[in-house]
Amino acid sequence: MNSFAHELMNKVSRKGSVLGLHPDQILLGMLVKPNLWQQIDMIRVKHPMVKNILGMEPGQRRASFLDFFDPHTNQYKLRNQVEAAQRKPASMQGKFDKEILHVDERVSICYMIYLGHLLRIFPKPGDPNNTWYSYVNLKNNLPQDEAAHASTLMQNYLHAVNHALTDNNWAAADDALQQIKNYQMTNGAAVIPSQSKIKAEIFFNESSIFGRLTLVYLLMGFVLLILAFIKIFVAKANVTLLTRISAVILFIGFLAHTIGLVLRWYISGHAPWSNGYESMIYIAWATVLAGFLFSKREPMPLAATSILAGLTLFVAHLSWLDPQITNLVPVLKSYWLTIHVSMITASYGFLGLGSLLAFITLLLFAFKTKKNAARVELSIRELSLINEQTLTIGLVMITIGNFLGAVWANESWGRYWGWDPKETWALVTILIYAVVIHLHLIPKLKSLYAFNVAALVSFSSVIMTYFGVNYYLSGMHSYATGDPVPVPAFVYYTVAAMALVILIAFRGRKMQTQLEA
Secondary structure, rough: OHHHHHHHHHHHHHHEEEEOEEEEHHHHHHOOHHHHHHHOOOOOOOOOHHHHHOOOOOOOEEEEHHHHHHOOOEEEEEEEHHHHHHHOOOHHHHHHHHHHHHHHHHHHHHHHHHOOOEEEEEOOOOOOOOEEEEEEOOOOOHHHHHHHHHHHHHHHHHHHHHHHHHHHHOHHHHHHHHHHHHHHHHHHHHHHHHHHHHHHHHHHHHHHHHHHHHHHHHHHHHHHHHHHHHHHHHOOOHHHHHHHHHHHHHHHHHHHHHHHHHHHHHHHHHOOOOOOOHHHHHHHHHHHHHHHHHOOHHHHHHHHHHHHHHHHHHHHHHOOOOOOOOOOOOHHOOOHHHHHHHHHHHHHHHHHHHHHHHHHHHHHHHHHHOOOHHHHHHHHHHHHHHHHHHHHHHHHHHHHHHHHHHHHHOOOOHHOOOOOHHHHHHHHHHHHHHHHHOHHHHHHHHHHHHHHHHHHHHHHOOOOOOOHHHHHOOOOOOOOOOOOOOOHHHHHHHHHHHHHHHHHHHHHHOOOOEOOO
């Protein structure tokens, strides 16, 4: 119920609470006093055209459930717009259409809660499949006496809660709740989690570890980055103490990140990298790990990985990724999920570190002057050598992961290789990075500038393997169905920024230092 309440707020309101109330209180309030909660602004609406249809103020962020229905005819205000958006293929849906569908989903969730359909808390006695029903669907699925008994338990609880809200005496409500719990234990004990798992899941929900780490990683990453640049460009500056303090804070955050992954693994019963959200938080973890491995003498790798991890966690908590803990689909119920997927996704952290180090190195090329040339060239050489080691580890990991994936594919689908888009792009990524780490063998491409440009640009193949295949190509590893979603606007800005840095760094490329073979 605690998880359900948090997921409700995440879906409907996109915030942790409403009116300062806990998600558990909000869910219970929607069940006990639906008429009151239908008047409270809690459904997130972003698009100005949708706000205009609902009659909202321009600065108003949330609407009430009743705002979606005409007070005179009781007609759903978004009905025509929802039907029009549903008829369009994904590639033709604009921002308005997508917002209409998102808002409609939020309204539907609230509607199902008010009706009681989503609250499936009563197990069917003697059912080998452990089927559970909501209290409003008992009559059609349970024997008459059993349905009446379960329905009475729920009504007694809601009635007791309603009274407790008035006189603040929760004894009767607690007793009624205990009777529901006894019913569950009698008829559905086989699927009820242990008390330790329940406590772990509630702690996981309330702590919001990954969401809070986003700010920690970003803040400490930028602090370390600034300190690293000060160390390079200000010869007399002593930033050792501040650097160590920042690194210690990051290490504490990394330990919390590790604990969060372990908790999610314990709660779900499977490795926490089985879907888009989980793989993102795991990649962020692997990225920070890579930073600590390569920051013994130089704080720049840790700064880069912290920023990348923070951005990764930020993306993971956007609306298009669902943080809900779910069961595995049959094909993923294999020990290969732990081995293959962990190896592949961890490699993205190392390759991502390489890309960020390359970007920072190109910035050093751009800022190099005759006055600071000696110190900057030394930093460029050190970062490039670290980058080569990072990319080598990432390449080895993604190569091993790809071979292990072929073994898993043979067990699951009866073939080692099928030129599936995911398989193909993983191979493309391997080939691209194999070229990058061997550039020093090509005389005309032996410069540090060429290596860092290649390391920066090559990460686009990882992005294509991870995101592009999932949302643009149809295959056994992807979510696409033939209609590609629009490319986000920030992608074009990112490409433009990378191109600009590469061009500015071009003037500082003439260096005698070369990447060691």
